[in-house]
Amino acid sequence: MTKTRNSADVAFIESLAELLHRNDLTEIAVRREYGESDTLDVRVSRQPPAAAPAAASAPAPAAPAGAATPEPAPLAPDDPAQHPGAVTSPMVGTAYLSPEPGADPFVTIGTEVTEGQPLMIIEAMKTMNQIPAPHSGTVRRILVTDTSPVEYGAPLMIVE
Numbered sequence: 001m002t003k004t005r006n007s008a009d010v011a012f013i014e015s016l017a018e019l020l021h022r023n024d025l026t027e028i029a030v031r032r033e034y035g036e037s038d039t040l041d042v043r044v045s046r047q048p049p050a051a052a053p054a055a056a057s058a059p060a061p062a063a064p065a066g067a068a069t070p071e072p073a074p075l076a077p078d079d080p081a082q083h084p085g086a087v088t089s090p091m092v093g094t095a096y097l098s099p100e101p102g103a104d105p106f107v108t109i110g111t112e113v114t115e116g117q118p119l120m121i122i123e124a125m126k127t128m129n130q131i132p133a134p135h136s137g138t139v140r141r142i143l144v145t146d147t148s149p150v151e152y153g154a155p156l157m158i159v160e
Helices: 003-022
Strands: 027-035 038-045 086-088 093-096 118-124 127-132 137-142 155-159
Touching: 003 027, 003 038, 118 155
Parallel strands: none
Antiparallel strands: 027 038, 086 155, 093 118, 118 127, 137 155
């Protein structure tokens, strides 16, 4: 491998990492072909921020006798992806809440929908894919904004 190609590959990988960060993605995989039998396969991924590990090195100091015990921290809100009415993304792409720029959105919070009714569009590889309601119900939450990037399995809406 030549030094020129090596530095071009490094610049390519750095641009993929920047694209990953800029679009808030967790993984990108690309194959770069240089010829019939000369390819470069690149997979760039990042882990979501993890919760800070509990300090195990020293026990917490005991509270003085008679002192009030501090209230436990509130529980984190439930994950919308685990909600039984969650509509999740079937693909990676860009979410559009209306059929065209400037048009009214397909649905708003409180809209009654029937099974199969379009909720939004996800553009993937220049193809517009309608996302239908998986069941009848009422739109309770819209979890994405217009033109936002979405990943496979990401919660889009809550329909109850």
